[in-house]
Amino acid sequence: MKTEFEHRQAAHCESGVTSNLLWKASGGKITEPLAFGIGAGLFFAHIPLIKINNGPAIAFRTLPGYIFSRTCKSLNIPIVKKRFFSTESAETFLRQQLDKGIAVGCQVGVYYLPYFPKEYRFHFNGHNLVVYGYEEDKYLISDPIMQDATTLGSYELQRVRFAKGALAPNGQIYFPKTNVTITDEQIKQAVKAGIKKNVYNMLSIPGYFAGVAGIAHTGNKIKKWMDKLGLKKAGLYLAQLVRMQEEIGTGGGGFRYIYAAFLQEADAYWPGKGLSEISATFTQAGDMWRTAAVQAAGIFKGRLTTQQDFDKMGDYLIAIASVEKQAFEKLKKIKWD
Template identity: 60%
Template sequence: MKLDFEHIQTAHCENGVSVSLLKHAGVQQMTEPLAFGIGSGLFYIILSVVKVNNAPLISFRTMPGKIFQRTCQSLGVPVVRKKFLSKEKAQQALDERLEQGLPAACQVGVYYLTYFPKEYRFHFNAHNLIVIGKEGDNYLISDPVMEGLHTLSSYELERVRFAKGPLAPRGQLYYPGTITNPVTDEQIKRAIVKGIKRNVRDMLNIPGFFAGVSGIQHTGKKIKTWKDKLGDDKARSYLAQLVRMQEEIGTGGGGFRFIYGAFLQQSHAYHPVDELLDLSQQFTKAGDRWRDAAIQAAGIYKGRLQSQADYDVMGDMLIEIAGLEKKAFTELKAVSKRL
């Protein structure tokens, strides 16, 4: 059984799930940048006390599930989300959904995701995919970051749905509820403003030093101390974690800034305020600098760059990025009041 479902390839998994499921449900205006921006997906956080792969937890996006939840709620679309203690009940709920001719998204771990290239498989439990059919013991998978469809056996799907560790998915599946009235352009307009204001808050106003632009600046300062404080091997592993979370998990730091720039550009069609176009370019510039920082970090990790001065350059790059994003979000805050 295969559903009549359009596979859409996107840069980031949860954006793609949001776009694909909402379009399937009738929200034809939805694009990846709009889903990301309305869902206030842009973020930064570093938690040194929480370790993932023996290095600090670093994230360039909001909590898993929030992009889909916020986008749907801002458009008046109900969200159905379920988690399970029983693997049998998790499979039963998915099968019942498919028997109704309806797709469902799952949060999964990537370590045992068999169609992923081996170099991308490590212990990360916040990947998202859509199950769109079942043929015998195999499930048909629309994974937004892949070019085409893939299959997983019932055991393979169960294994990734119940992966262990941080952000364990616990068999989670989710999808839009029934949409009683078509989503209008006016709803999109209001949702854009709500998404912008929430993202401004998250990047500028969270107290402390670990999140938003303050978190980026804090990380830059910390990087300058890692070589002496941690030793070469551990310092390099921390930088590898930064690059992995930036460049290999979805679209990470630079890519998310490019998507957010595209969101502001597309928002201009709904809110013709020209400052949005200038701000789009500012976020694109921040994305370019994140990519430059990733190259610097990779050079240190691979041993091409080894001096304290190289760590200082890396730290200064992040401090510069924090300044760029603080300026952009401060200006965006002022513009949002006129939308």
């Protein structure tokens, strides 16, 4: 059984899945950048009390599932989203949808994905892919960060759908509920809603752990890591930051480039709002994140070992926070009506 579905490679898993699931309904207009921006995918959070792979929880994206849900909500598209208590009921429901010709998104863990390079396999359960058919015991898989479509055996798919640990997917499955047509006016209003949501998330969440305040706070914390944690553990914490930034769903720098592309595409729906000009600032922020990643890599690989090196790393994040704050404040000042 195979649904009508075309695999398209993307930069980020969930925005790629969202775009691919909405591609036909939008006539190819919901690109990956539009899905990412409408879904308010750009984020930052640092929660030291939560540990992932023995390092602090640092996120450069919204929680898994939010991009798809927000994009569909902004476009007035009803969705189905389910989790399961048993592997049997999860597979039964999956096959029922595929038999109806419905391609579905799934949240999975990456550790046991056999087609992932070994260096990218660690315990992270926020990955997304599309299942669009099956042939006997093999499921047809469109993982948007891979160049080509692939397959997973029934047990292999079950294993990643029910991976344990933080963000455990519990067999989560999601897809648009009905066949719909997405109009340009719907996209225009969804773009506005997505920008407003992302502005709030990056500027207005209370506290110091999230948004641009979280980036600056993390920069200041990094300056204290060497004394507080010791060189080895501090280096491992920076390795965690880079892993979440550059290896999981494109991370910090890549997300800023996608958001820049979103604003460029959004400019066609809202001309005269200066979105293309603001886009350049997010490209700058992406470049700065990549520079910071090089500095962090030098520390955890043992090439950079002084307090000045940690200070420089912290200053990079403080500067990034300033640049992103300026960009989001410009977006906040836009008069949409």
